[in-house]
Amino acid sequence: MTQTTKTDFQWRRKHLIGLRELSRKEIEFILDTARGFEEFSTRSIKKAPALRGKVVVNMFFEDSTRTRNSFTLAASRLSADVIEFTKTSSSVNKGETLIDTARNLEAMGVDIVVIRHGAGGAAHLLSRSIKACVINAGDGFHEHPTQALLDAYTIRQIKGTLEGLKIGIVGDIAHSRVARSNIHALTKLGAEVILVGPPTLMPAQVQNLPVQVSYSLDAVIDKLDVINMLRIQFERLGGNLFPTVREYSHFYGLTVERLKKAKPDILVMHPGPLNRGLEIESEVADGPNSVILRQVSNGLAIRMAVLFLVNQAAVLEAKDSLP
Amino acid sequence: MKETAPSILIRNGRLIDPANGVDQTADLLVADGKVSQIGRLPAKADIIIDASGKIVSPGLIDLHVHFREPGDEEEETIASGSAAAVAGGFTSVVCMPNTSPPIDNATSVEFVHRMGRQARKTFIYVMGTLTKGRAGEELSEMGLMAQAGAIGFTDDGSGVQNTAVMLRALKYASMFNRVVAQHCQDDSLARGGVMNAGYNATLLGLPGMDPLAEEMMLWRDIQLVKKTKTRYHAQHISTAGSVQLIRQAKQEGLPVTCEVTPHHLLLTEELLKDYDTNYKVNPPLRTLADVEALRRAIQEGLVDALATDHAPHLKSEKELEFLAAPFGIASLECALPLYRKALIDPGVIDWPQLLAMLTYRPARILNISKGTLGVGDRADITIIDPDAEWTIDPNRFFSKSHNCPYAGWTVKGKVLYTIVAGEIRYCAEGYAPCPC
Ligand SMILES: [Zn+2]
Numbered sequence: 001m002t003q004t005t006k007t008d009f010q011w012r013r014k015h016l017i018g019l020r021e022l023s024r025k026e027i028e029f030i031l032d033t034a035r036g037f038e039e040f041s042t043r044s045i046k047k048a049p050a051l052r053g054k055v056v057v058n059m060f061f062e063d064s065t066r067t068r069n070s071f072t073l074a075a076s077r078l079s080a081d082v083i084e085f086t087k088t089s090s091s092v093n094k095g096e097t098l099i100d101t102a103r104n105l106e107a108m109g110v111d112i113v114v115i116r117h118g119a120g121g122a123a124h125l126l127s128r129s130i131k132a133c134v135i136n137a138g139d140g141f142h143e144h145p146t147q148a149l150l151d152a153y154t155i156r157q158i159k160g161t162l163e164g165l166k167i168g169i170v171g172d173i174a175h176s177r178v179a180r181s182n183i184h185a186l187t188k189l190g191a192e193v194i195l196v197g198p199p200t201l202m203p204a205q206v207q208n209l210p211v212q213v214s215y216s217l218d219a220v221i222d223k224l225d226v227i228n229m230l231r232i233q234f235e236r237l238g239g240n241l242f243p244t245v246r247e248y249s250h251f252y253g254l255t256v257e258r259l260k261k262a263k264p265d266i267l268v269m270h271p272g273p274l275n276r277g278l279e280i281e282s283e284v285a286d287g288p289n290s291v292i293l294r295q296v297s298n299g300l301a302i303r304m305a306v307l308f309l310v311n312q313a314a315v316l317e318a319k320d321s322l323p
Numbered sequence: 324m325k326e327t328a329p330s331i332l333i334r335n336g337r338l339i340d341p342a343n344g345v346d347q348t349a350d351l352l353v354a355d356g357k358v359s360q361i362g363r364l365p366a367k368a369d370i371i372i373d374a375s376g377k378i379v380s381p382g383l384i385d386l387h388v389h390f391r392e393p394g395d396e397e398e399e400t401i402a403s404g405s406a407a408a409v410a411g412g413f414t415s416v417v418c419m420p421n422t423s424p425p426i427d428n429a430t431s432v433e434f435v436h437r438m439g440r441q442a443r444k445t446f447i448y449v450m451g452t453l454t455k456g457r458a459g460e461e462l463s464e465m466g467l468m469a470q471a472g473a474i475g476f477t478d479d480g481s482g483v484q485n486t487a488v489m490l491r492a493l494k495y496a497s498m499f500n501r502v503v504a505q506h507c508q509d510d511s512l513a514r515g516g517v518m519n520a521g522y523n524a525t526l527l528g529l530p531g532m533d534p535l536a537e538e539m540m541l542w543r544d545i546q547l548v549k550k551t552k553t554r555y556h557a558q559h560i561s562t563a564g565s566v567q568l569i570r571q572a573k574q575e576g577l578p579v580t581c582e583v584t585p586h587h588l589l590l591t592e593e594l595l596k597d598y599d600t601n602y603k604v605n606p607p608l609r610t611l612a613d614v615e616a617l618r619r620a621i622q623e624g625l626v627d628a629l630a631t632d633h634a635p636h637l638k639s640e641k642e643l644e645f646l647a648a649p650f651g652i653a654s655l656e657c658a659l660p661l662y663r664k665a666l667i668d669p670g671v672i673d674w675p676q677l678l679a680m681l682t683y684r685p686a687r688i689l690n691i692s693k694g695t696l697g698v699g700d701r702a703d704i705t706i707i708d709p710d711a712e713w714t715i716d717p718n719r720f721f722s723k724s725h726n727c728p729y730a731g732w733t734v735k736g737k738v739l740y741t742i743v744a745g746e747i748r749y750c751a752e753g754y755a756p757c758p759c
Contacts, residue, residue, distance in 0.1 A: 020526065099642050119644035120528035121598030128597075129642070140646065142528025180528060204531055205522035 014313040015127040015134040016306050018143035019184040027185055031153050034298070034305035040077060050308050051080035054111040059085045059102070060137070061117045066272055066296070067137050067147075071114045074303035083110070098122060099129045106130050111314070112307060115139070120177075133310040141175045146306055147271050148181030150299040152189055154291055155226055157298065158267060163190035166223050170196040170252055171230030171279060172241070174203040178271045179230060183211055194220055197252060200241045217252050221262050228269040229254050229279050245278055254280045259289065267291050328745050329369030330354040333706065336374030340381060341679035342695040351379060353702040356745030361698055370747070372740060374706055378674060381682040381696045382414025382703030382743065386689060387479075387558060387582060387630035388655065390416075390447075392438060393431070394423035399635040399723050401435060404655070405444035406721035407633070409749035411655040412738035414703035415446040415686075415693055420457070421480035427452040427463040429471035436472055444748050445741075446703070448474040448689065450504060453492045459483050462492055469499040474689050477504035479558060480605075482540045484510050490547050497553040502580075502688055504556040505544055507565070508606065512536035517646055519592040519607040527595060529645060532607050534562040541565050545572045548579055556688055557581040559632050561606040563616035569625055580627040580688050583617050585658050588665035590614075590728065598645045601728040604634070605650035621680070622671050628685040629677075631658045635724030653724045657715045659707065660734035668735075674709065704742040711737035 009029055019027065040046050056075040060068050068084070075082045085105065102113060112133040115123050120140030127134040138144040155162055167186050173179045173195050186193050193211040195202065206213055214220045221227070232248065242248045254268065268280075268289045276282045285292060331353040338349045338361065350364040390404035399407075401418070408416045418435055420426030426435060432449055439447025451468035455461045457478045465476055476496055482505055483489040489505075496503045513536035518524050520531025541557055545568060548555045557569065560581050572579040584604075592608045602608055620626050634651025641648050654661065662681070666672050686694035693703060715732045717725035741749035 097639060097642050098644055117644065119646035121645040124598045125642075125644055140528050174525075177528060180526075203525035204520050205525060208522045209525070 010316075011309045012313050012316065014310050014317060016145055016310060017123050017127055017134065017136045019145045019148055019181045019188075020143070022184070022188070024188045027149070027152070027188055030149055030302070030305050030309065031156060033309060034149075034153055034301040037301040037304040037308075038298070040301070040304070046077055047079055048077065049079050051075065051078035051311055054080045054311060055083065055109055056080045056112045056114065056307065057083040057085055057105050057110045059105070059113055059115045061087050061115075061122075062138070064116055064138065067116060070296070070299045071137060071303050074300055075112075075307055077300075078304055078307055080112070080307070083108075098125065102126055102130050106132055112310060133314050135306055135310060138177050141177050141180070143181045144177040145181050146299065146302055147178050148185040149306070150295055150302040151182055151228065151269060151271075152185045153298050153302055154269065154295050155267060156189075157294075158291065159225065161190070162186060165191045165225040166194060167191045167226040167228065168194045168196050168217075168220060168224045169228045169230065170217060170254070172201040172233055173197055173206070173230070174201050175233060176230050182228060183209055187211070194224070196220060198242055217258065218261070221258060224262060224266055226267040226269060227254065227262070228271075231271065231273065232275050232279050249278045253278060254284050256281055256283050259284055259287075265289075269295060272296070327355060331370045331372065331742065331745070331747065332364060332366065332368035333372045333374050333379055333704070334364075334366065336377050336379035336706065338379045338696065339675050339678050340696040341675050342381070342683035343697055345696070346675050351696070351704070353704070353742065353745050356702055358696055358698050358700050358702050372706065376708070377739060378678075378707040378709055379696075380678045380705045380707060381694050382705050382741065383412045383659070383681045384415045384685040384689075384694055385413045385631050385633070385655065385658070386417040386628055386685045388416045388418055388633040389421070389635065389651070390418045391422060391635060393434065397723070398637055401438035401447060402442040402444075403721060403723045404633070404635075405439065405442040405447065407655045408445040409741040409743065410721050410738065411657070412659050412705040412707065412741050413445055413655065414705065414741060414743045415448060415691075417448040417450060417474060417689065419477065419479040420450050420452045421478070425452050425457045426450070426473075427455055427457070429464065429467040432468050432471040432473045445743060448691075450475045450477050450479070452476065453478045453483055453496075453503065454488065457481065459485055459488060462488070462495055465496055465501070466499060469501055473501065474691070475502040475504055475556070477506065477558065479504065479506045481510065482506050482508045486543060486547070489544065490551070493547050493551040493553040493555070497551055500690065502554045502556050502690070504558050505540065506558050507537045507540040507544065507560070508532070509536045509539045512539065516607070517603060518595055519609050521592065521610065523592045523595060527598070529595075534564055534609065534613070537562055537606055538564040538568060541568050545577065545579060548572070548577050549575075552578060554578045554688075555580070559584050559587065559606060559630065561587045561609050561613060561617070563613050566616045566620040566625065569620070570623075573625060581625070582628040582630040583621065583626050584630060584632045585654055585661040585665060586652055586728070588614060588617055589661060594728070599728065600641045600643070600645055600648035601652065601726055603645060603648055603650055604632075604652055618666065618669070618671050621666060626680065627688055629662055629680045630685070631655050633722075635722050636726045637724060638726070641726045651726060652728060653717070653720065653722050653726050654729070655722060656720050657727070657729055657734065659738060660713075660736035661729065663709070663736040664734060702742055702745040704740070705738060706740040706742075708737045708739050710735055713737055
């Protein structure tokens with residue numbers, strides 16, 4: 001496939017752990033590469049040979065049908081063999097470590113490990129312990145890089161650029177890996193990010209991040225070009241982070257009423273799955289401003305690009321180490 | 324057993340005995356397990372050690388170690404921990420009771436002592452728990468444990484959460500004249516946390532432990548000590564706020580003491596950026612401002628003791644995800660040069676002040692007659708080459724565990740000989756004569 005960029009930039013990372021460590025150039029390079037894969041879905045034969053003979057394992061320690069399917073499809077479109085490894089209980093027992101599991105898979109000749117895990121740093125740990133490429137598909141509340149890349153991609157696709165845009169991220173920022181990766185990606189690409197939610201859902205020393213913070217959605221909604229509604233994590237309600245879902249959606253839910261105050265061309269995004277009627281009203285989710293389904297299809301192109309690039313870096317590395 | 328141990332003459336060393344205000348070059352003769360003479364002595368003894376240019380100190384005391392026996396002998400045993408202790412220059416250590424099962428009864432206390440005697444390396448002391456099973460609900464049999472030789476009480480590993488229980492524990496312990504030690508940490512603020520709460524936790528996406536969790540419990544305990552007047556020892560304090568609370572308590576003349584670990588004097592939360600679990604400790608590594616506050620506290624004399632909180636763990640456990648890996652650093656064998664690096668090199672304190680916090684001041688907290696080198700005192704002695712350079716290699720530790728973030732550090736200060744009760748129980752490689 002031909003690169004859409006004419007730069008002589010060469011991708012050298014065989015792992016994608018987070019977007020914090022990526023430069024603007026690297027992020028743009030992934031987005032540009034994804035553009036080359038975008039038209040795949042419209043072809044009659046939706047396959048490229050880039051990963052032929054390679055083995056990709058989807059190691060999911062947390063449920064996520066959507067992300068897993070997206071990676072599986074992306075890998076198979078690049079002609080890789082895909083192993084699904086699902087384990088919902090976490091590997092916290094003595095004697096059965098994440099690394100053991102990964103090493104076992106690696107012994108079967110796995111080239112790329114896509115990992116989703118409940119513990120922050122799990123992907124990082126893996127990348128230090130095995131030779132295969134590691135792609136982070138979400139670790140604890142650390143990062144979810146491909147989600148943020150597909151968000152950035154979608155915004156760029158519609159708005160042309162992120163430079164100067166005001167983007168609101170609404171909800172549980174403290175426990176959201178999507179928010180973290182978004183903050184890194186969007187600000188690097190020149191957007192202004194406003195985090196919206198109650199103080200109990202803001203991470204510690206959030207003022208050190210290159211973002212603004214607002215506790216009131218109503219106060220900022222008219223300024224936004226894009227609004228990214230995070231999913232309410234019901235399992236965190238036990239933490240008493242806000243009084244009730246009812247009160248939360250009163251202040252932070254994206255309703256038709258509230259959307260009337262926004263710019264007419266605001267993009268409404270959501271990483272899914274939706275809690276309809278809570279953080280987002282159905283009519284909004286399915287309305288003209290919503291790009292939620294576009295995010296899903298762009299996710300495929302992004303994941304193809306990432307799989308393609310890390311594999312390319314691994315091949316280059318192997319070449320470099322030849323005598 | 325009438326045979327007498329060989330006499331040892333330590334010649335020409337820099338004798339530092341902070342308790343007695345001694346810092347002079349002298350010879351020291353050990354006979355019958357005691358310091359028998361100090362001064363200019365004739366070269367007559369079974370063993371003669373030339374200590375020119377070396378420091379001759381009372382044996383070091385570490386009042387906070389975890390030797391994992393009973394329960395986790397894979398990680399450490401009292402025997403392997405004792406060997407590590409003497410290699411680090413420690414002639415007395417205090418084992419924490421958070422073993423499994425915990426040391427919460429007299430039989431367990433006796434067990435630890437017996438294993439210590441059998442290991443025949445360092446003196447082994449043990450604290451009993453404050454509450455049964457460390458559950459924080461019912462008082463453990465402190466009286467029976469005190470009779471069995473428990474040197475103090477703590478639920479270390481966690482703090483006693485319930486204020487009424489803690490008040491009762493302090494009141495009850497006061498009749499045995501034992502120190503009550505506390506791992507200050509309010510679980511409602513810290514539970515689930517794996518590192519210092521703050522910006523770095525935000526970036527790493529790891530749950531944080533707020534400094535307030537430590538300070539709240541320390542503040543609460545100080546109020547209880549005002550009421551009970553029981554001797555109270557705050558373990559491994561780690562924040563600038565805790566320093567402030569200790570300062571205040573001491574100004575008020577309360578019987579409150581505290582300790583600081585080498586890692587809280589040298590390392591900061593920034594080092595967690597690669598999720599290296601060797602940096603995962605409890606209390607967590609804090610910020611540079613906290614490190615500086617602790618160093619200043621030491622300079623002011625507010626810190627009574629230095630303690631390693633030696634916490635060995637298996638490699639396989641430390642290889643777990645950061646969230647799941649256990650807390651702790653194994654540091655007994657490299658503690659002394661780390662203290663030098665943290666405190667002497669930057670000019671915070673000098674050798675006599677450092678050794679005070681490693682000898683008679685912990686002894687005073689524990690209420691034991693150790694940590695001094697007067698004529699007639701028990702011959703627990705550590706001989707140190709203050710300037711010898713070496714590289715820390717955890718694979719060479721006597722400890723069974725190697726969870727040590729200092730691997731590869733080049734440090735200054737080396738323990739050459741550790742003499743316990745008049746016997747050479749450790750000597751560094753190449754430093755004969757050594758009957759051990
Ligand atoms: Zn502790």
